Amino acid sequence: MPSRHALIRRPGPRLAEGLVTHIDRRPVDPALALRQWEAYVGALRDHGWQTTEVAPADDCPDAVFIEDAVVMFRNVALLTRPGAGSRRPEVAAARAAVEALGCSVGEVRAPGTLDGGDVLKVGDTVYVGRGGRTDGEGIRQLRSAFEPLGARVVAVPVSRVLHLKSAVTALPDGTVIGYPPVVDDPALFPRFLPVPEESGAHVVLLGGGRLLMAASAPKSAELLAGLGYRPVLVDIGEFEKLEGCVTCLSVRLRELYA
Numbered sequence: 001m002p003s004r005h006a007l008i009r010r011p012g013p014r015l016a017e018g019l020v021t022h023i024d025r026r027p028v029d030p031a032l033a034l035r036q037w038e039a040y041v042g043a044l045r046d047h048g049w050q051t052t053e054v055a056p057a058d059d060c061p062d063a064v065f066i067e068d069a070v071v072m073f074r075n076v077a078l079l080t081r082p083g084a085g086s087r088r089p090e091v092a093a094a095r096a097a098v099e100a101l102g103c104s105v106g107e108v109r110a111p112g113t114l115d116g117g118d119v120l121k122v123g124d125t126v127y128v129g130r131g132g133r134t135d136g137e138g139i140r141q142l143r144s145a146f147e148p149l150g151a152r153v154v155a156v157p158v159s160r161v162l163h164l165k166s167a168v169t170a171l172p173d174g175t176v177i178g179y180p181p182v183v184d185d186p187a188l189f190p191r192f193l194p195v196p197e198e199s200g201a202h203v204v205l206l207g208g209g210r211l212l213m214a215a216s217a218p219k220s221a222e223l224l225a226g227l228g229y230r231p232v233l234v235d236i237g238e239f240e241k242l243e244g245c246v247t248c249l250s251v252r253l254r255e256l257y258a
């Protein structure tokens with residue numbers, strides 16, 4: 001029986017100083033961000049996900065984006081070495097969390113860099129984006145960690161957005177969805193569906209055809225509802241100001257062994 005467990009980390013006191021790379025900086029309202037985060041966590045819980053809070057890393061403004069610190073394949077957790085030096089101290093508490101959950105744990109070592117936001121799993125295929133945060137050595141280490149477990153690792157270029165999953169994610173049937181202006185090469189994916197908004201490309205699979213999506217993507221939500229899915233919309237506007245999206249606020253663990 002697949003587990004439904006998600007790691008989360010609450011926004012810290014320095015959130016407003018989070019990194020911005022591809023967009024202009026806009027002021028972040030920390031109180032509103034906390035309310036949005038609580039609603040996001042509430043949506044996970046309402047749909048049957050048990051959540052574990054990773055200990056704070058309050059010196060790290062971007063620590064709330066927990067997806068970047070650890071990548072799961074089956075019950076193996078690969079701790080990352082984030083491409084931005086300011087984010088590397090985020091990983092220690094993620095290690096403690098996955099160890100406590102009984103995962104087997106590996107790590108990306110220097111000089112490789114890898115951000116979890118660059119890793120998209122579609123069945124046993126693991127797409128990894130080579131871009132601003134993840135380098136060739138990080139990809140090589142991801143391959144050696146996951147290929148022995150049956151993963152097929154496919155590296156793809158990412159040049160127009162922060163992470164691979166800022167450009168594309170996948171529907172439950174494996175169709176990759178993306179907003180074409182920010183996808184380097186849609187032809188790299190066997191089935192690609194364009195969506196009309198950049199944030200409409202970001203879905204978290206909640207189970208049973210339900211898709212957690214940003215409220216900023218109503219047209220994409222309508223498109224996906226028309227295909228028989230059930231979008232669950234959450235406002236994550238304060239995190240979008242820091243190039244965050246719905247995927248990056250949690251790490252879903254589906255194959256924990258009790």
Ligand SMILES: NC(=O)NCCC[C@H](N)C(=O)O
Nearest residue numbers: 018019065117242243244248
């Ligand atoms: N996986 C993600 O999409 N993470 C978003 C990280 C945003 C953060 N401000 C950063 O630049 O690292």
